[in-house]
Structures are given as C-alpha cells and as structure tokens.
Amino acid sequence: MVLDPSAVSLSGKVAVVTGAARGIGAATAVALARFGADVAICDREDQGETAKAVEAAGRKVYVGTLDVRDGDKVAAFLQAAHAELGRFDVLVNNAGGGFWSPFLDVRGKGQAALVDENFTSVTHVVRAGVPLMNDGGSIVNVTSVEAHRAAPGFAVYAAMKAAVEQLTKSLALELSPRRIRVNCVAPDAIPTPGDDGLAEAVGGLDYGAKVPFGLGVPDDCAAPIVFLASEMSRYMTGTTLHVDGGTHAASGWTRRADGTWTP
Numbered sequence: 001m002v003l004d005p006s007a008v009s010l011s012g013k014v015a016v017v018t019g020a021a022r023g024i025g026a027a028t029a030v031a032l033a034r035f036g037a038d039v040a041i042c043d044r045e046d047q048g049e050t051a052k053a054v055e056a057a058g059r060k061v062y063v064g065t066l067d068v069r070d071g072d073k074v075a076a077f078l079q080a081a082h083a084e085l086g087r088f089d090v091l092v093n094n095a096g097g098g099f100w101s102p103f104l105d106v107r108g109k110g111q112a113a114l115v116d117e118n119f120t121s122v123t124h125v126v127r128a129g130v131p132l133m134n135d136g137g138s139i140v141n142v143t144s145v146e147a148h149r150a151a152p153g154f155a156v157y158a159a160m161k162a163a164v165e166q167l168t169k170s171l172a173l174e175l176s177p178r179r180i181r182v183n184c185v186a187p188d189a190i191p192t193p194g195d196d197g198l199a200e201a202v203g204g205l206d207y208g209a210k211v212p213f214g215l216g217v218p219d220d221c222a223a224p225i226v227f228l229a230s231e232m233s234r235y236m237t238g239t240t241l242h243v244d245g246g247t248h249a250a251s252g253w254t255r256r257a258d259g260t261w262t263p
Contacts, residue, residue: 001231010090010226011035012036013090016090017032021045022050022193023192024142025092026047027218029041029050032226032229035226036059037089038086040081040088041063043095047065051063064077064081068121069116069120075124079132089229091129091133098157101153115160118160119167122164130180136180141165141185143164143240169238182238183239184240185225186243188243191215212245216244224241
C-alpha cells in the first residue's frame with residue numbers, strides 16, 4: 001500500500017447506501033460518488049435529488065424505492081443493482097428510525113417496526129449483499145450514540161442499535177477470510193429531517209447546548225464513512241467510530257453558561 005491521496009480514492013468501486021433520500025444517507029451517497037464510486041441507493045421516499053447529485057459528480061446511480069424491512073425486496077434491489085453496476089465494494093446500512101415513547105407504552109406492532117427497521121433491515125442487506133461483494137470490501141453500519149448509553153423513551157431503538165454493533169463485531173470475524181471489513185459509525189447531534197418533532201417530544205430540549213462541539217451536519221458523518229469505505233481503513237474491522245461532537249466522551253458532563261463543566 002502506498003499511503004498517499006490515492007488511498008482514499010474510490011475510483012472504480014461500487015457502493016450501496018440505504019436510506020439515501022435525505023440526511024446522512026443522502027450525504028453519504030453523494031460523498032462516495034465524489035470520491036469516485038458508482039452508487040446504488042434505496043429508500044421508501046423519493047431519491048431524485050440524491051440521484052441528481054450522484055450523476056453531477058460524474059458517477060452512475062441505480063435507484064430502488066423500497067422498504068428495507070422487506071427482505072425479498074431488499075434482495076431484488078441488490079440483484080438488480082449488481083446487474084446494472086457490477087459487484088459491490090461497499091455496503092452502507094444507514095436506514096433506520098425511531099419514535100419517543102416510554103417502553104411500557106410501546107405495543108407489539110410498534111416494537112416490531114423498530115426491530116425490523118433498525119436491526120432486521122441490516123441483516124437483510126448483509127445476507128443478500130455479501131455474496132455480491134468483492135473480497136476486500138467494506139460494510140459500514142450506521143448505529144447511534146444511543147447504542148452506548150441509556151435511552152429513556154427510546155429503549156427499543158437503542159437496544160437495536162446496540163444489537164447492530166454486536167452483529168458488526170461478529171461479522172467482522174466471520175467475513176475476515178475474505179478481508180471484508182465491518183465497522184460502525186455512531187453519530188449524534190446531527191439533525192436530519194427524520195428528527196423533526198423529537199426535541200418537542202422530550203420537552204423542547206436545546207440538545208446542541210449539551211454537545212461539546214454543538215450540532216453537526218450530515219457531511220460530518222459522511223466523511224468517516226468515506227474513510228471506512230477506502231483503503232485508508234484497510235486494517236480496521238469490528239470497531240466503532242463515534243461521530244458525535246464529543247457526546248460519548250462527555251458521558252453526561254455539560255457546559256455551564258460560564259464555560260465550566262458540570263456532571
């Protein structure tokens with residue numbers, strides 16, 4: 001390996017990004033394209049703007065409109081993307097979501113939706129996608145800071161994000177003979193359209209005031225995903241990068257108005 005700017009290039013690579021209509025998924029798809037990859041994207045919502053941005057970067061794009069909770073549709077999407085773009089080098093499991101509710105108020109249907117959207121969807125993509133991957137590829141799972149702390153009101157969501165991190169570690173070992181790297185990014189404090197209403201649900205909290213770096217933007221998460229997709233991370237597997245402006249390090253410490261900190 002020659003450690004120079006070419007090591008971060010994704011030229012000639014093919015990437016898959018789930019949940020690519022907006023937010024971190026859209027930013028990631030466009031960033032991967034700007035670094036040279038052709039990209040297959042999917043979401044339940046319209047992905048026209050993401051697709052246009054990928055094409056504007058000079059790369060090919062394949063678009064699938066589907067619910068990643070449906071394993072058959074995920075497999076069909078990946079097969080079609082493979083036929084259009086070729087074997088995959090990068091899988092980014094970004095799709096997910098949640099809602100605020102005390103655990104005892106979450107009914108079976110709501111729990112099943114959270115499990116399927118945040119955990120089972122990842123297993124669908126990995127199970128159908130890995131046989132279509134090149135050796136030496138990279139899987140990046142987008143979890144959350146909530147996988148690493150208590151999350152009252154988001155208990156099932158947080159548990160599923162923690163489950164994805166555990167799955168990531170096991171897959172890192174199982175796929176190591178093919179040198180397929182499997183890692184997580186755990187974002188926090190990166191507002192996206194899918195977060196609308198959450199601040200109000202927990203009492204109108206100014207969350208950015210609790211984060212050492214304040215609020216981030218989707219590109220702040222897309223950047224480490226590009227790193228994990230590239231040869232720059234070829235010796236990293238089974239680990240998590242915290243992309244959270246210092247939330248995980250703070251572990252409950254918050255900054256007072258005078259700039260000092262309180263636990």
